[in-house]
Amino acid sequence: MNFFSRLFGTSQDPSEELRPLWHETVRISREPDWYRDGGVRDTVDGRVEMIMAVLALVMLRMEASPALSPKAARITELFVEDMDRQLREKGVGDLMVGKNIGKLVSALGGRMGAFRKAFAAEAEESALKDALARNLALDADIPGVSLVTQFRALQGQLSGQGDEALLAGNIRA
Secondary structure, three states: OOHHHHHHHHOHHHHHHHHHHHHHHHHHHHOHHHHHHHOOOOOHHHHHHHHHHHHHHHHHEEEEEEEEEEHHHHHHHHHHHHHHHHHOOOOHHHHHHHHHHHHHHHHHHHHHHHHHHHOOOOOOHHHHHHHHHHHEEEEEEEEOOOHHHHHHHHHHHHHHOOOOHHHHHOOOO
């Protein structure tokens, strides 16, 4: 961005190219199958956790691409922007918004680490089951086969998309 673009605000926000991917991430996290078949609690907390879980998978896919890896921070900014707005709409005060956002970003990083480790142990379903049990509000103590299958399928769909298609939000194409 050159000086005049910054001064007069004439250039596009770099996060805008990731907005379709962010919207698709949220849309996928709201799919009823996660809650009905997968056993994720259909509560506000459960839905936020699903957004973070799907976003963690998206970010792991971005991390695997030299072209997309530097842009992963931008999608995190969209997550923070959205969560900030949601917290403020719920009436959370300025002093607490920052603390809550910090906890959410930390939890997102934790999910990324847990899923990265679980997917590295491809043959071990128990690794993914453990990661899901620790990182999602579930109706049962142990995630069911459906949830593990859904996560593996989503990870496969993300891996199968080219960078341009992913940026356009074409995850389940």
